[in-house]
Amino acid sequence: MATVEELKLRIRELENELIKSKQKQSDAEHHLRPKIDQMSAEVVDSNPYSRLMALKRMGIVQDYEKIRSYAVAVVGVGGVGSVTAEMLTRCGIGKLLLFDYDKVELANMNRLFFQPHQAGLSKVEAAEHTLRNINPDVAFETHNYNITTMDNFTxxxxxxxxxxxxxxxxxxxxxxxxDNFEARMAINTACNELGQIWMESGVSENAVSGHIQLIIPGETACFACAPPLVVAANIDEKTLKRDGVCAASLPTTMGVVAGLLVQNVLKYLLGFGTVSYYLGYNAMQDFFPSMAMKANPQCDDRHCRQQQDEYKKKEVEQPKQEVVQDEEEVVHEDNEWGIELVSEVSEAELQDASGPVPDLPEGITVAYTIPEKVRPTEL
Structure with missing residues (x-):
C-alpha cells in the first residue's frame, strides 16, 4: 500500500503531465518550429544555432554541442530566474527544471520576461509556455511548490x-x-547533503547592486559558512517586511545579474574562460568586485563539514606536482676596467627600511610595506 508521501508525489507528477498536455495543445495551435535533432554550424537564416556554433569556429568553445547534454535546475522564476531560464533556453540547454510557488502579477510587469496576459498563472506554467515557444528542443520540468516545506523539500x-x-x-x-534567505538555506542544505555544485545569485532591496557566487561543497564557502546578518543574528526575516512596503526592482539590474549568472554557468559547463567564484555588481559606481572564499571548518551545516573532509581526502590522494624553477646566474658584462656592480645597501639595512611585515592569513602577501617612523631623538 502506498504511503501518503508517495501519493502526494504521484499527484504532483500527474499535475505536471496535465500541464504539459495543455502546453502541447497550445503549442500546436501556435505552429511551433519542428525540433532539431542535431546542432548545425551552417550559416543560413533558418538555423537558430548558427550564431552559437560560431563560438566553436572562432576557438572560444571547443565543443558547443555539449550544451544539449546538460540539465540545469532554476529555483525561483522571478526577476532574475525567469531571464536566466530564457537565456539558457536560447543557448540550447538540454533540460531545464523550474521551481517556484508564486503566481504572475501585474506588479511583476516592471521586470523582463513575463507579460500582462499571463497574470494569474503560476510562474512555472507561464515560463514553460513562453520558453517552449522560443526553443522546443529544450526539455522542461516544472514544479509549482514551496521548496522550504518538509514534504516539498524531500x-x-x-x-x-x-x-x-x-x-x-x-x-x-x-x-x-x-529572493529570501529561508529558500537559500534550503537549497544550501540540499546541495551540501547531495554534494551538488550550485550557483547563488541575488539583487539588493534598493535594486542597484547584486552578485553571483559559485559554491562547490567542501571546497568553497557554502551559504551557511558566512551567512548574512539576518541569518547570523537569528532574526525572522518575515518580521522585516511590512504591509505597503516592498523592495525596489529594476529590470536593468536583474538583467545584468542574470547575464553574469548564465555567463558563469556556460563557462563552467563548456570549459572556457575564467569561472568566477564570487562576482559582485554595484550599479552606482559600475564596480565589479570579485573574490574567493574557502569553506569554514566550523560551519554550522554538518553536511558541509563532511564535504570538507571528503575534499581534503581527495586532495591528499592526488599526487602533487613539484614545480622546479631554475635560478639564472647573474652574469656581469665584462669590461676592460674590471668594474663590478655591488649593492651599497646591506640585507639588514634593507630589512630595516622595509618596516614590519603584518601577520596575514595564508595565501595573502603585501605588495609593499611602510617604513616605521623614526622619532627625532633617534636621529
Whole structure:
C-alpha cells in the first residue's frame, strides 16, 4: 500500500503531465518550429544555432554541442530566474527544471520576461509556455511548490539527484534565483547533503547592486559558512517586511545579474574562460568586485563539514606536482676596467627600511610595506 508521501508525489507528477498536455495543445495551435535533432554550424537564416556554433569556429568553445547534454535546475522564476531560464533556453540547454510557488502579477510587469496576459498563472506554467515557444528542443520540468516545506523539500532533493537529462541521474547545476534567505538555506542544505555544485545569485532591496557566487561543497564557502546578518543574528526575516512596503526592482539590474549568472554557468559547463567564484555588481559606481572564499571548518551545516573532509581526502590522494624553477646566474658584462656592480645597501639595512611585515592569513602577501617612523631623538 502506498504511503501518503508517495501519493502526494504521484499527484504532483500527474499535475505536471496535465500541464504539459495543455502546453502541447497550445503549442500546436501556435505552429511551433519542428525540433532539431542535431546542432548545425551552417550559416543560413533558418538555423537558430548558427550564431552559437560560431563560438566553436572562432576557438572560444571547443565543443558547443555539449550544451544539449546538460540539465540545469532554476529555483525561483522571478526577476532574475525567469531571464536566466530564457537565456539558457536560447543557448540550447538540454533540460531545464523550474521551481517556484508564486503566481504572475501585474506588479511583476516592471521586470523582463513575463507579460500582462499571463497574470494569474503560476510562474512555472507561464515560463514553460513562453520558453517552449522560443526553443522546443529544450526539455522542461516544472514544479509549482514551496521548496522550504518538509514534504516539498524531500521531493526537491529527489529531483536534483534524479532529474537529470537522463532520468535517474543528477542535474549538472542548481541555480538559486530566490529572493529570501529561508529558500537559500534550503537549497544550501540540499546541495551540501547531495554534494551538488550550485550557483547563488541575488539583487539588493534598493535594486542597484547584486552578485553571483559559485559554491562547490567542501571546497568553497557554502551559504551557511558566512551567512548574512539576518541569518547570523537569528532574526525572522518575515518580521522585516511590512504591509505597503516592498523592495525596489529594476529590470536593468536583474538583467545584468542574470547575464553574469548564465555567463558563469556556460563557462563552467563548456570549459572556457575564467569561472568566477564570487562576482559582485554595484550599479552606482559600475564596480565589479570579485573574490574567493574557502569553506569554514566550523560551519554550522554538518553536511558541509563532511564535504570538507571528503575534499581534503581527495586532495591528499592526488599526487602533487613539484614545480622546479631554475635560478639564472647573474652574469656581469665584462669590461676592460674590471668594474663590478655591488649593492651599497646591506640585507639588514634593507630589512630595516622595509618596516614590519603584518601577520596575514595564508595565501595573502603585501605588495609593499611602510617604513616605521623614526622619532627625532633617534636621529
Amino acid at each position: 521531493h526537491f532533493m529527489n529531483r536534483i539527484s534524479h532529474g537529470g537529462l537522463e532520468e535517474g541521474k543528477p542535474v549538472d547545476m542548481v541555480l538559486s534565483c530566490v
